[in-house]
Amino acid sequence: MDATEFRKFGKAAVDYLADYLENLRDRPVLPSVEPGYLQNLIPGDAPEQPEKWQDILVDIERVIMPGVTHWHSPHFHAYYPTANSYPGIVGEMLSAGIGCIGFSWITSPACTELEVAMMDWLGKLIQLPREFLNCSDGPGGGVIQGSASEATLVGLLAAKERSVRRIQKLHPDWDEGTIKAKLVAYSSDQSNSSVEKAGLLGSMPMRLLPTDEKCRLRGATLEQAIKSDRERGLIPCYVVATLGTTGTCAFDCLEELGPICNKEELWLHVDAAYAGSAFICPEFRHLMAGVNYADSYNFNPHKWMLVNFDCSAMWVKDSQYLIEAFSVDRIYLKHQHQGRTPDYRHWQIPLGRRFRSIKLWMVLRLYGAEGLQQHIRRQVGLAREFEALLRGDSRFEIVTDISMGLVCFRLKGADSLTKNLHERLMESKKIYIIAATFRDKHILRFVVCSRITESRDIAFAWEEIRSQAEQVLHSDAPVHFPKTHNHVKFNGLRKNCPNNELKVNGNTNGQG
Numbered sequence: 001m002d003a004t005e006f007r008k009f010g011k012a013a014v015d016y017l018a019d020y021l022e023n024l025r026d027r028p029v030l031p032s033v034e035p036g037y038l039q040n041l042i043p044g045d046a047p048e049q050p051e052k053w054q055d056i057l058v059d060i061e062r063v064i065m066p067g068v069t070h071w072h073s074p075h076f077h078a079y080y081p082t083a084n085s086y087p088g089i090v091g092e093m094l095s096a097g098i099g100c101i102g103f104s105w106i107t108s109p110a111c112t113e114l115e116v117a118m119m120d121w122l123g124k125l126i127q128l129p130r131e132f133l134n135c136s137d138g139p140g141g142g143v144i145q146g147s148a149s150e151a152t153l154v155g156l157l158a159a160k161e162r163s164v165r166r167i168q169k170l171h172p173d174w175d176e177g178t179i180k181a182k183l184v185a186y187s188s189d190q191s192n193s194s195v196e197k198a199g200l201l202g203s204m205p206m207r208l209l210p211t212d213e214k215c216r217l218r219g220a221t222l223e224q225a226i227k228s229d230r231e232r233g234l235i236p237c238y239v240v241a242t243l244g245t246t247g248t249c250a251f252d253c254l255e256e257l258g259p260i261c262n263k264e265e266l267w268l269h270v271d272a273a274y275a276g277s278a279f280i281c282p283e284f285r286h287l288m289a290g291v292n293y294a295d296s297y298n299f300n301p302h303k304w305m306l307v308n309f310d311c312s313a314m315w316v317k318d319s320q321y322l323i324e325a326f327s328v329d330r331i332y333l334k335h336q337h338q339g340r341t342p343d344y345r346h347w348q349i350p351l352g353r354r355f356r357s358i359k360l361w362m363v364l365r366l367y368g369a370e371g372l373q374q375h376i377r378r379q380v381g382l383a384r385e386f387e388a389l390l391r392g393d394s395r396f397e398i399v400t401d402i403s404m405g406l407v408c409f410r411l412k413g414a415d416s417l418t419k420n421l422h423e424r425l426m427e428s429k430k431i432y433i434i435a436a437t438f439r440d441k442h443i444l445r446f447v448v449c450s451r452i453t454e455s456r457d458i459a460f461a462w463e464e465i466r467s468q469a470e471q472v473l474h475s476d477a478p479v480h481f482p483k484t485h486n487h488v489k490f491n492g493l494r495k496n497c498p499n500n501e502l503k504v505n506g507n508t509n510g511q512g
């Protein structure tokens with residue numbers, strides 16, 4: 001393909017995407033295909049001869065679209081949002097075109113320096129304590145990770161490094177292996193599955209502590225767990241607190257957990273993957289009180305802040321522990337400016353890194369803080385509209401406090417009613433919401449996800465839920481649908497949690 005063709009192909013693809021996004025409301029949010037559908041639509045082998053891009057663009061509609069779950073449809077109310085915006089898309093395109101790999105300053109100074117600047121812009125927007133910022137002149141700083149999952153693992157590895165150094169000072173005769181084998185980590189039974197996974201990957205037992213009636217991890221629970229592990233000769237090392245849990249968007253009590261972690265010398269990592277975007281609005285910032293106690297803080301602009309996947313913002317108070325945990329310092333990677341700017345390869349797991357800060361720059365400049373605040377406020381307002389509709393119908397109950405863009409509800413009465421309602425909704429495919437278990441009760445999670453969601457979409461969803469509920473409540477015999485409808489699996493589905501469900505505040509830790 002030469003540049004002339006590239007210009008045509010690229011412009012046609014942009015036109016296609018604009019049409020796609022502008023007309024998303026008209027597409028069914030869930031696909032109707034069966035597993036294996038795509039194999040019949042494309043040849044078994046790669047073509048011998050080059051094809052025409054026009055044919056391939058046609059195939060996007062013929063082959064791909066039938067199998068797409070439209071995450072940006074205003075009828076998508078499952079999981080949590082994933083971001084999508086025109087500035088974000090163009091940012092992705094520019095970063096692909098430049099295509100540099102910025103693992104050290106010299107491999108593309110702009111890649112490192114824009115990231116340093118954007119992480120400061122973003123940190124200031126949410127009013128993170130200054131010691132987290134790159135511009136603080138201290139050891140703190142921000143970095144863009146690929147996902148909240150990686151940030152949690154990176155935090156764990158830094159925590160491990162810090163604990164090993166601390167304990168070696170107290171017990172010079174203990175070797176590293178002995179110390180590492182004693183380390184333990186803590187989180188709540190509501191934390192994202194990626195937190196448990198970080199424990200697995202980092203070889204540190206992750207205790208999933210019980211939460212209170214509002215699904216929050218409390219200080220006393222953590223204190224007790226630390227005490228009992230110390231009595232067993234173990235070394236408490238790492239705590240992951242969640243601001244906005246995946247199941248019910250609950251907020252762990254940071255102001256209780258923080259002082260305990262600081263006093264007991266545990267690394268405190270804060271996972272605010274979804275809800276963290278709301279802190280660009282002053283009225284939500286009280287929910288991050290206690291962040292000053294944290295050693296690392298993370299949220300996903302790729303979830304709720306209109307920056308296309310992947311862009312997970314992570315700040316640390318002392319980057320030295322990351323660098324020490326990750327630095328292998330081969331001679332060929334050295335350059336003469338080492339030390340003056342971060343060498344981000346020591347702040348992450350892979351060596352290579354994309355120019356992710358471009359899309360963050362695009363979104364921050366083209367929306368401005370005000371535009372982003374408007375987006376958050378509008379979505380929270382739409383969740384309130386859905387809440388009002390639910391409250392007007394006495395057959396439904398709201399299960400947990402409404403938090404951010406999430407509403408958890410169920411039909412009053414036996415679980416089978418809510419289960420049946422969900423099966424009907426999945427069968428009719430007009431909207432997409434997922435079920436969860438909350439204290440052993442079947443519930444539904446309704447999330448305002450798409451950037452283009454409007455009041456009429458909330459009304460549409462409510463009408464669909466209400467009329468399906470009517471069918472459930474008035475049918476004598478329960479309807480049984482084939483079990484195949486759940487082929488869209490929840491990201492990180494746990495093995496003890498069948499049927500594509502989240503488990504919230506139950507006796508297991510299963511949930512997103």
Ligand SMILES: *Cc1c(COP(=O)(O)O)cnc(C)c1O
Nearest residue numbers: 147148149192244245246273274
């Ligand atoms: C979505 C979510 C995650 C996982 O985010 P990734 O960026 O996909 O790894 C982690 N924690 C919470 C609370 C989440 O809601």
